[in-house]
Amino acid sequence: MTVFIQYLVNGLSMGSVYAIIALGYTMVYGIAKMLNFAHGDVIMVGAYVSFCATSYLGLPGWLSVVLSVVVCTVLGVLVEGLAYRPLRAAGPLAVLITAIGVSYFLQNAAQLLWGATPKNFTSLVRFPVPPFLAQFNVSAVSLVTILACILIMVVLMWFTSKSKMGKAMRACSEDKAAAQLMGINVNRTISMTFAIGSALAAIAGVLLCSYSPVLQPTTGAMPGIKAFTAAVFGGIGSIPGAFVGGVLLGIIEAMAQAYISTSLANSIVFAVLIVVLLVKPAGLLGKYVPEKV
Amino acid sequence: MSKFEFEKGKMVPYPSRAIVPDRDVNETPALECIHLGIEFGGLKAVDDFNLTIGKTEIAGLIGPNGAGKTTVFNLLTKVYQPTNGTILLNGQDTSGKTVSQVNRMGIARTFQNIRLFSSMTVEDNVKVGLHNQEKYTGLEGVLRLPSYWKHEKQAHERAMELLSIFDMEKHANDQAGSLPYGAQRRLEIVRALATNPSLLLLDEPAAGMNPSETAELMENIVKIRDTFGIAIMLIEHDMSLVMNICEGICVLSFGKVIAKGTAEEIQNNETVIEAYLGKKKEA
Amino acid sequence: MNFLKNKQTRSDFITYGLVIVAFLVVFFMQANHMIPRMFAGQLVPITAYIVMAISLNLVVGVAGDLSLGHAGFMSIGAYTGIVTAVSMQAAGAPQTLALVVSIVVGAVFAAIAGFIIGIPVLRLRGDYLAIVTLAFGEIIKEVVTCLIVGVDAHGLHVVFNLRGNATVNDLHLMDNGIAIIKGAQGASGVSTYSTFVAGFVLIMIALVVVLNLVRSRTGRAIEAVRDNRIAAESVGISVTKYRMIAFVVSAALAGAAGALFGGNFSQLSATKFDFNTSILILVFVVLGGLGNMRGSVIAAAVLTILPEALREFSDYRMLVYAIVLILVMICTNSPQIQGFIARFKPKKKGEAEANV
Numbered sequence: 001m002t003v004f005i006q007y008l009v010n011g012l013s014m015g016s017v018y019a020i021i022a023l024g025y026t027m028v029y030g031i032a033k034m035l036n037f038a039h040g041d042v043i044m045v046g047a048y049v050s051f052c053a054t055s056y057l058g059l060p061g062w063l064s065v066v067l068s069v070v071v072c073t074v075l076g077v078l079v080e081g082l083a084y085r086p087l088r089a090a091g092p093l094a095v096l097i098t099a100i101g102v103s104y105f106l107q108n109a110a111q112l113l114w115g116a117t118p119k120n121f122t123s124l125v126r127f128p129v130p131p132f133l134a135q136f137n138v139s140a141v142s143l144v145t146i147l148a149c150i151l152i153m154v155v156l157m158w159f160t161s162k163s164k165m166g167k168a169m170r171a172c173s174e175d176k177a178a179a180q181l182m183g184i185n186v187n188r189t190i191s192m193t194f195a196i197g198s199a200l201a202a203i204a205g206v207l208l209c210s211y212s213p214v215l216q217p218t219t220g221a222m223p224g225i226k227a228f229t230a231a232v233f234g235g236i237g238s239i240p241g242a243f244v245g246g247v248l249l250g251i252i253e254a255m256a257q258a259y260i261s262t263s264l265a266n267s268i269v270f271a272v273l274i275v276v277l278l279v280k281p282a283g284l285l286g287k288y289v290p291e292k293v
Numbered sequence: 294m295s296k297f298e299f300e301k302g303k304m305v306p307y308p309s310r311a312i313v314p315d316r317d318v319n320e321t322p323a324l325e326c327i328h329l330g331i332e333f334g335g336l337k338a339v340d341d342f343n344l345t346i347g348k349t350e351i352a353g354l355i356g357p358n359g360a361g362k363t364t365v366f367n368l369l370t371k372v373y374q375p376t377n378g379t380i381l382l383n384g385q386d387t388s389g390k391t392v393s394q395v396n397r398m399g400i401a402r403t404f405q406n407i408r409l410f411s412s413m414t415v416e417d418n419v420k421v422g423l424h425n426q427e428k429y430t431g432l433e434g435v436l437r438l439p440s441y442w443k444h445e446k447q448a449h450e451r452a453m454e455l456l457s458i459f460d461m462e463k464h465a466n467d468q469a470g471s472l473p474y475g476a477q478r479r480l481e482i483v484r485a486l487a488t489n490p491s492l493l494l495l496d497e498p499a500a501g502m503n504p505s506e507t508a509e510l511m512e513n514i515v516k517i518r519d520t521f522g523i524a525i526m527l528i529e530h531d532m533s534l535v536m537n538i539c540e541g542i543c544v545l546s547f548g549k550v551i552a553k554g555t556a557e558e559i560q561n562n563e564t565v566i567e568a569y570l571g572k573k574k575e576a
Numbered sequence: 577m578n579f580l581k582n583k584q585t586r587s588d589f590i591t592y593g594l595v596i597v598a599f600l601v602v603f604f605m606q607a608n609h610m611i612p613r614m615f616a617g618q619l620v621p622i623t624a625y626i627v628m629a630i631s632l633n634l635v636v637g638v639a640g641d642l643s644l645g646h647a648g649f650m651s652i653g654a655y656t657g658i659v660t661a662v663s664m665q666a667a668g669a670p671q672t673l674a675l676v677v678s679i680v681v682g683a684v685f686a687a688i689a690g691f692i693i694g695i696p697v698l699r700l701r702g703d704y705l706a707i708v709t710l711a712f713g714e715i716i717k718e719v720v721t722c723l724i725v726g727v728d729a730h731g732l733h734v735v736f737n738l739r740g741n742a743t744v745n746d747l748h749l750m751d752n753g754i755a756i757i758k759g760a761q762g763a764s765g766v767s768t769y770s771t772f773v774a775g776f777v778l779i780m781i782a783l784v785v786v787l788n789l790v791r792s793r794t795g796r797a798i799e800a801v802r803d804n805r806i807a808a809e810s811v812g813i814s815v816t817k818y819r820m821i822a823f824v825v826s827a828a829l830a831g832a833a834g835a836l837f838g839g840n841f842s843q844l845s846a847t848k849f850d851f852n853t854s855i856l857i858l859v860f861v862v863l864g865g866l867g868n869m870r871g872s873v874i875a876a877a878v879l880t881i882l883p884e885a886l887r888e889f890s891d892y893r894m895l896v897y898a899i900v901l902i903l904v905m906i907c908t909n910s911p912q913i914q915g916f917i918a919r920f921k922p923k924k925k926g927e928a929e930a931n932v
Contacts, residue, residue: 035703037855083902090909092703093642097862098905100855104898112891225710225851232707261738263760267718270711277704278696293363293372293404293806370810396812404810410803413796420793421800425812427793431821434792435785441792448793466583488811 005136007258008251013142013211015250016149020204021227022234022242023156024197030173030237031193034095038079040224041106042198046072046205047215048114051121061124068202076198077191084194085187103221110217118216121209141210148207152200153243160239169193173237226253226266229273235286244284249273297508299515301540304555307345312554314540317347321384323492323524324369324400329378331368338364339548342378346492346541351518352526353539355559357568361548362528363405366494370402371395383491397425401490403481405497405528411470415461415480418469419452422487426451455483458520459513474501479510486517493517495527499534507531511538536560544568588787591870595783598877599776606772614884622880623775624650624837629860629872630782631829636858637867638790639822640802641698642706644854645713649827650834651720651849652689653682657835658763658844662756663727665767675769679778679835686831687824689716694823698816713854720846721760728753762845763838770839778836779873782829786869789825798822799867863904 021043028036046068053064083102087095125141128134133143160166168189171179180186201220208223209215226249234245249269256268282288302314313322322345329342339361346352354362367373369380371392380387387395401422410418420427427448429440456462459479464472469480478498485493498514499507511534518525529535535542536556544552544559546568552559559565602619605611611619632646657678664674693712700708724735726747733747737759744755757763789795797818800808805815838844860879864871886893907913 029703035706083906086906086910086912089911090905093636093862093866094905094909096642097859098902100859101898101901101905104894104901108894108898112895221851225714229707229711232704236703261722261740263722263740264718264738267715270715273711274696274708277700277708281700281704291806293367372806391814392806392809393812393814396810402810404807408804408807408810410800410807412803413799417796417799421796421808421813422811424793424797424800429793431789431792431794434794435788437788444793484807484811 002136003258006138007254009136009138009142011251011254012247013139013145013250014254015230015247016145017204017208017211017246018223018227018230018250019149019243019246020152020200020207021223022231022246023152023239024200024204025224025228026231026234026236026239026242027156027160027169027193028197029231031169031190032080032084032095034084034092034099035228036197037096037099037224038102038106039197039201040220040222040227041103041110042072042076042201042220043205043208043223044110044215044217044220045075045106046202047121047209047219048110048119049202050124050206051119051209051215052114054122054124055119065124065203065206068206069199072198072202072205073195076194076201080191080194085190107217107221114217116217118214121213121215123210123213124206125210141207145207145211148203149243149246152203153239156196156239165189165192222266226269229270232283233273233276235280235283238283238285238287241283241285248284297511297537299511299538301538301555302347302350304541307347309345311343311345312541313345313347314350317349320348322346322381323348323350323383324526325379325381325384326369327379327381329365329368329375329380331364331373331376337548339368339545342368342545342550344543344550344553346524346526348491348524349518349522350524350540351514351538352524353535353542354526354528354545355530355532355535355542356545356551360545362545363496364548365545366402366496366528369395369494370400396488396490399489399491400494401485401488401492402494403478403485403496403498405500407474407477407481409469409477409480409484411468413469414465415456415467415469415472416449416452416465418480418484419455419487420448422484423448423451424488426489452487455487458486458517459483475506478502479513482517486521491523493523493525495525495529497528497530499529499531507534510534514538584791587870588783588791591783591787591873592780594870595776595779595873603772603776614887615881618880618884619772620770620775620840621837622877623772623779624833624840625857625860625880626779626873626876627775627782627833627836628830628857629864629876630779630786630869631826631833632857633861633864633867633869633872634786634789634822634826634829636861637865637872638786638795638802639798639819641819641823642702642709643823643826644706644710644851644858645716646709646826646830646857647849647851647853648713648716649686649690649830650837650853651716651846653679653686653831653834654838654844654849655720655723655725655757655763655834655846656685656831657682658766658838659725659727659732659756660835661769661839662754662766663732665769666727666754671769675771675774675839678769678839679774679832682835682838683828683832686834687828689831690824690827691820693827694820698819698823710851710854713849713851717846717850720849721762723757724755724759725757726753726755760845762843762848763841764843766842766844768840768842770836775836778832782832783869783873785825785829790867794818794821859901863901 025039049068049071050064053059053067079102083098087098123141125144127140129138129140160170168184171184172186172189176186230245230249231242233249234241252272253265253269256265302316304312305315305318307313307318324346326342326344330340331338356362368375371390382398382400427444429444433440453462499510515538542556542559543550544565551564551568552562635641635643660681661674661678697708722737724737724742724747726733726749728750733749735742735746744758797813800813801815801818809815860876861872864875883893883897889896
């Protein structure tokens with residue numbers, strides 16, 4: 001039983017990381033309707049920035065997180081403005097390939113800057129865990145990750161439903177032309193969405209590497225793909241969907257690793273995704289809109 | 294308005310009491326709808342729709358916006374599966390069939406918002422319509438066996454012949470999406486005809502056309518009916534077209550049939566006038 | 577040459593001619609040892625990538641379904657091909673026969689996989705289809721990584737390494753048995769059997785199959801489904817059937833390419849066929865032009881040679897590649913930039929030859 005709870009908590013905290021990334025993914029997809037394959041690499045950049053800030057500059061952990069959030073936000077806005085904005089009217093494939101180009105660029109730039117050898121990321125979260133949790137081997141990182149994820153989701157839900165910018169985002173994701181006619185600055189709204197998504201990616205990067213400390217240029221790729229899977233799984237475009245999808249995906253992965261096969265864990269996660277999409281074509285919490293004839 | 298004159302059939306009762314043109318009374322009707330209906334989440338979009346179309350009749354389906362006219366077409370072509378009722382196409386039940394299956398059973402349509410294969414050439418659009426009449430397999434096509442050449446030649450000739458109905462042969466190699474609007478509408482009709490239907494459904498064929506184009510279209514619709522000997526049912530807001538060429542007219546309002554009859558009968562029907570113009574104020 | 581009057585036929589024969597000329601030139605250079613060493617080893621992979629690009633273009637360009645897991649079919653072809661070739665060579669079959677049979681077997685197994693995967697995948701569309709093909713690509717990669725296969729006088733021995741603790745010894749091979757695939761290590765210690773000539777022949781076959789298919793009623797149906805699914809259904813075309821045909825033919829060609837590719841390396845692990853490979857091939861297809869087979873051939877060849885040629889930039893070459901990729905996409909797709917370029921271009925009369 002103890003072991004099971006341990007696996008469950010592992011799954012929950014990994015799932016929370018996925019959820020944070022997926023939240024960014026889902027917002028960007030919702031508004032830009034693009035598969036942003038570079039999103040995972042922003043995570044990697046976030047983790048490197050935090051790593052450098054603490055290891056080379058000796059900054060305190062919290063400041064390194066702030067710094068990495070700032071850097072990633074700027075990066076996200078820059079990438080959107082330079083690479084994606086000129087393609088606003090282009091087909092989805094052109095945007096997809098551009099996103100892949102951005103992903104290659106970030107990975108290779110990171111390799112040039114920091115080298116291909118993996119860095120050992122020291123966890124930023126170090127405090128004693130209450131004994132009733134410690135008996136299940138629950139780490140401080142897990143606790144922080146889960147709490148951070150819940151907090152972020154609640155804030156995002158509030159932001160998109162109540163704030164002016166959030167409403168503008170929802171309007172743009174429904175119909176950009178109509179939003180523009182209502183006086184919404186579409187370009188600024190999209191930039192803002194990328195900024196938020198990238199900031200979340202930075203946080204996810206720090207948490208991810210606090211959790212599994214190997215940091216290299218390809219660190220973000222697989223979590224990025226899995227987080228996207230999580231977003232689709234929960235219903236892309238839906239914020240609670242991304243949360244549910246991420247957490248479920250983390251738990252399924254942990255259980256598959258523990259009880260079925262380590263080497264097939266990803267396959268099992270993907271198989272579950274496929275089954276879910278076949279039963280619910282728009283994901284768990286997504287809305288299915290049939291094509292009108 | 295137009296000088297176009299067209300001899301309509303006299304409408305007589307079919308044995309099932311429905312009205313069809315006198316020349317079709319001894320033939321199996323092209324279409325019979327019996328208590329046809331569909332609900333979307335409790336809303337009856339089409340309710341108890343009954344209609345018989347004679348083998349060579351030109352029928353009209355009219356009604357105010359949102360009355361459910363296109364929904365009827367979608368039911369007939371199985372884009373939606375009806376929740377109630379039966380559809381008989383040439384006397385055969387179409388229940389449980391898919392869109393492509395009912396097309397093979399003899400129903401073809403055009404769309405209100407044009408749906409061409411816009412990146413393909415005009416000729417290829419028509420050839421796609423001929424798809425089920427070309428009998429060779431994909432393997433024969435890849436290996437370019439004699440059957441491929443023979444059928445491709447036939448398909449080319451047939452496509453040109455069909456395009457000639459609307460004088461469109463010269464556009465055969467143009468990209469369908471680059472055609473002017475009116476030509477796109479005509480191409481859709483040609484493509485539908487290529488599938489060799491016994492009932493052709495036209496969804497607002499004259500939309501966006503000017504009066505002379507409309508007059509020409511009217512002539513062509515009758516010509517198509519005469520050459521192919523098929524039934525045609527059309528949805529149209531242009532009343533001159535409907536009243537001129539439709540033999541039987543069915544008026545739909547809020548998903549219900551409110552009137553059926555010949556052009557004269559419909560024009561003088563109180564309920565129809567009310568549905569279109571609203572209730573007359575009591576003096 | 578009456579048949580060349582048809583614009584499409586003429587375009588197809590230009591493509592064939594281009595491939596034949598390129599082959600003859602390279603073949604001549606090879607015979608005279610004029611090919612730099614770093615490219616000599618690339619010849620077979622280039623042909624395999626060209627076939628992959630043609631095959632993926634059938635799904636993405638002609639059928640309009642974005643597949644992100646095409647490397648999975650390549651890997652199935654590669655592994656079944658290697659097993660076939662090694663078993664046949666062990667039984668004393670000549671190398672060429674082993675190569676031909678292994679390519680056929682690779683194609684057949686990939687086609688079967690394509691059919692099985694196509695059943696669920698083709699119920700979806702657009703980005704959902706893309707993510708599910710990606711998922712299948714990863715599943716194939718991991719499943720293949722779990723395989724341990726060997727051959728001896730009793731035939732094939734297969735162990736599925738689910739818990740990660742099986743080794744080659746679990747195959748219980750006889751003394752003269754050969755372990756062909758060793759789980760995560762992949763296939764190793766295998767003698768290579770692929771040749772450049774075989775690669776050329778496979779490209780020609782792939783081109784003939786795809787181009788002739790596209791020009792037939794089947795191809796028109798596939799394109800019709802891509803352009804407008806609802807209209808295609810309304811003229812009596814079974815949408816699933818034709819998407820499936822495109823998917824399976826494409827998988828078969830990818831399997832054949834995989835078998836060819838696999839026979840070029842004495843050491844081959846399943847990670848060679850991961851998501852990045854699928855993406856690489858998608859880049860060929862998009863840069864070459866959707867539905868444009870000649871473009872796919874050229875893009876695959878150029879973009880495989882380019883990173884090698886950029887070796888003098890050593891560390892910067894992938895960075896340069898990434899920047900070039902982004903710039904090309906922006907320049908070819910951004911309306912502003914296209915308008916800017918058009919201002920300097922003299923107007924051509926009767927532009928736009930059909931580029932398929």
